[in-house]
Amino acid sequence: MKLLSLILYRWQEDNSVELVNCEELTSFSFFHRGPLREHIKFHSRLIATRTPPGQRQSIDFDQNLGKCYSWSHPEAGGSTITATVLVDGEYPMRVAFALAAEAIRILRETVPKDTVEAAKADMAINSPEIQALFAKFQNPAEADKLTKIEKDLEEGPPLVSGSCGGRYKEDPAGCIRKQELLVGKIFWINLAGRRMVVVGSDAEAMKQVAMQPATVLSAQRAVAEIGFEYLLGPANVYRGTTFHKRVLKEEVNPKAKLEALLPIFSQALSRALDDEAGALMGPGTTSDSVLAHPDAFHLVRRCILRATLDVLVSPSLLHRDPSLLSALMTFQDHVEDATAKAAVLPRLLSLPLCLWPMALSRRRLAGRLRRLLAGDAPDGGRGPWLRAFQSEQVPLKDAAEFLIGLVFAAHKNPAIGAAQSLCFLRSLDGEVQEAATAEATKLLAAMGQERGAEEALLAATTLRKCVLETMRVTAHTLGALRYANAPLQIETRTSQVTIPQGATIAVAHNSTHTDTRVWGSEASEFRLDRPEWARHEDISSPVDPYKLTTFSQGVHKCPGEKFALAVMQMMMAILLARDSRLVHVPKISFERATLAQREGPVPVTLRLQALA
Ligand code: HEM
Known part of the structure; x- marks a missing residue:
């Protein structure tokens, strides 16, 4: 030798x-x-x-x-x-x-x-x-x-030492990025005793993962394995996604349908904010009152969930059962807690301690939704999901379960995104904030018209850039979980690894966003002046999904992207038009595997009546 x-x-x-x-x-x-x-x-x-x-x-x-x-x-x-x-x-x-x-x-x-x-x-x-x-x-x-x-x-992708587990909790994005720099773009990581293969900022490798059919890489099996079969139920894991994708594709995303839906959604968001404020401030509230709320994220979440149920399903749900809103939010938070707990416990313990109790809560919630769905909504109040349930004759039992899945996918991320966008905007120069407020007024006026919603969203350039940049900076750390049904060979110009059958794979969505070779030397900064955010012809993301990875890519790319971007922009416009001011903004927190949130509540004040 x-x-x-x-x-x-x-x-x-x-x-x-x-x-x-x-x-x-x-x-x-x-x-x-x-x-x-x-x-x-x-x-x-x-x-x-x-x-x-x-x-x-x-x-x-x-x-x-x-x-x-x-x-x-x-x-x-x-x-x-x-x-x-x-x-x-x-x-x-x-x-x-x-x-x-x-x-x-x-x-x-x-x-x-x-x-x-x-x-x-x-x-x-x-x-x-x-x-x-x-x-x-x-x-x-x-x-x-x-x-x-x-x-x-x-032995295949290198293993990151267990110590990453500790650091991962404090700074998951930094931890993944560092490992990438040390050992390459594809590596094993040991998270709370679970080994998974992480694919970092390598578009070619991401593509080879994202484009695999379910026979090779299964998203269903991966989410079932982390406990979702109990938490969201088998109907959601195995059938709900396909149903939601079809409704989004046929009833939400086509241009004319989106144009008609967005003004309705924008008005529902404004009404939701009025209702929330009214409920909090009680009688004696005048239109020039100022609402002080302990957490902008919570307030925005309630508004977006209310509008989602009213417009995408039917206003009769909350009309007949107002406390459903809190029940759905609490359920989702408990699902997230249970996922985190189940990840560190052996299945023998996680089943009785968190998965079975959550499955029971889900079945109760589904029962409640089933009873509400059974009372037929008047024609005018049927949203795309209710119409699809009826036209496809989906049994009520399944429809109720699917609604839990819809709410899970559709409300929390846009709510965090909108609240985060406001936090970022409020940290920018006064001039930029004024420009955004002026755009907000125009945008909301346009949402009062029957046509031109998409054009109005594109014209509100500061708001749109703010939302896009927020999506970039706060993206999930580990997303796109897949189970390898068969061994997979990933071959790029710089890596050649074999992922064994039975492994779990995750894509580090925000690695690409902090990679200076992809987003320039200030990749980790929040910047509105990125050339990538120049005006685009429609409201979907203006850059390729391997560059802005927040909505994932390939076979399971988020079908709600366009709608979510519009919702976040409209919500921001409503908050600005009511002169929302943030009292204190804690540091960003990536602890939970969703869009990054804040380390604590973000107190906010806002006027009850929109600025003239
Ligand atoms: C800021 C908001 C949102 C973000 C960041 C987001 C992110 C994502 C991501 C990363 C995935 C793919 C996961 C994977 O690769 O396995 C996904 C899937 C999905 N999203 Fe979204 N999403 C958002 C909003 C929405 C909305 C508003 C809806 C519905 C109205 C929606 C519906 C779905 C559905 C049905 C899937 C499953 C697609 C599949 O598995 O094939 N999302 N989303």
């Missing part, structure tokens, strides 16, 4: 700069060593330059010299360091990668950062520590301690 060379570079896209060079060519004759050295230097540099930050490669070296393993290791706010290790065919891959990782670590710790950053031409940095490491790795068995750490490199 021969270790021939280890070279460290400051990685550059066009031509990487050599920093440290170690070689062991004594097995070659003196006369051959000179040309061989040049050959190794030339090809190693080429391989290093072609190994993008965060990636590893193994490449057969020119003229059958052996294998070259390269690893490009980026550092936040600093250069990427690439190590190339040239070995013969017998030298174990994991030992070669362990040498690369350790040499990079030593370079970072022992060579001043300024020296590395200033390196524009090849240097011959003398590092006794790296030379000693190189000597030690001449005997791979000697390096055993390190090789154990890297053992997973030989």
Whole structure:
């Protein structure tokens, strides 16, 4: 087993700069060593330059010299360091990668950062520590301690150590991003004892996951496994999604239908806010009163859920059972709590402690909805879902279960998104806020007309950019869960992994959004002036779903995207037209696997009557 060379570079896209060079060519004759050295230097540099930050490669070296393993290791706010290790065919891959990782670590710790950053031409940095490491790795068995750490490199996607679990809770987005930079775009992660394969910011890999048919990657089985078969019930897991997709496709998303639906929804949102304020302030409320609410997120959620039930199903539901609103919200929150608990408990415990009790609550809620659906709504009050239940003769039992699924998918994310957009807007310059308020007044006036809703939403450019940018910055950390029914080979320019049958896969939706190569150097900032948000011809997202990943991609891409973007924009307009002011805005929180929320309540004041 021969270790021939280890070279460290400051990685550059066009031509990487050599920093440290170690070689062991004594097995070659003196006369051959000179040309061989040049050959190794030339090809190693080429391989290093072609190994993008965060990636590893193994490449057969020119003229059958052996294998070259390269690893490009980026550092936040600093250069990427690439190590190339040239070995013969017998030298174990994991030992070669362990040498690369350790040499990079030593370079970072022992060579001043300024020296590395200033390196524009090849240097011959003398590092006794790296030379000693190189000597030690001449005997791979000697390096055993390190090789154990890297053992997973030989076994498919690398495993992120359990410590990510702790950090994940505090900063899931940062944790995933960091792992990506360290080990590549596809890796195993150990979350609360559950292993899953995470696909990060790699559009090609995401595409290969997103486009798989259910026979290979099953969304149903993945959500059933995390407990949704009990929490939302088998009707929702196995049939509800298809039903909702059909209603959205046929009754909501077509241009003319959306144009007709949006003004009705906007008016329902305004009425919902009036009702909420009226209920909170009681008698004696005048139109110039100011409402102080302890949490904008909660208030907005109630408004959006009320409008969703009234317009998409029927106003008769809440009319006949006003407390249904709170019951549905509480149910959804409990489902989220139970999902989090079930993730850390063995099934034997999670079944009696959280899954069965929630299944019982769901059945009770479904019973309540079934009784409400049984009382026929007058024709004028039938929304697209009620019409579809009736025209497709969906049994009441299923319809009631489907409504629970609809509410689950359709109200909380748009509500969080609208409230978050307001939080972000209120952190911007006064001028931007004034522009948004002026747009809000115009938008709401247009929503009083029969036509032009979509055009009015597009014309309210500040509001729209604010919603889109909020979707980008607050996207889910791990979404798009899939169960591998069969082994899946993912092959991209930079990764080649086999995901075994039985594994769970998740796509890290917000990794792409913080990737500076995709969204520029200020990828993590909230910016309205992104060229991507330039005016578009319709109200769906203006960029490709592999770039704005919040609504997922491929087979299971959110069919409610267009409608949700419109709802968030309209809700924001209503809040601005009522001069909503935020008293205190806590830090953003990614703790729950939905759109990011805030670490605590966001108190808000607003006028009861819209500004003139
Ligand atoms: C800001 C708001 C929303 C966000 C961020 C969002 C996000 C998502 C995501 C990420 C998925 C795909 C999950 C996957 O790949 O497995 C999804 C699926 C879905 N969404 Fe949305 N959604 C939103 C609003 C809505 C609304 C308003 C509706 C209905 C009116 C809706 C209905 C659905 C349905 C039915 C699916 C299932 C699609 C399938 O599995 O094939 N969503 N949503």
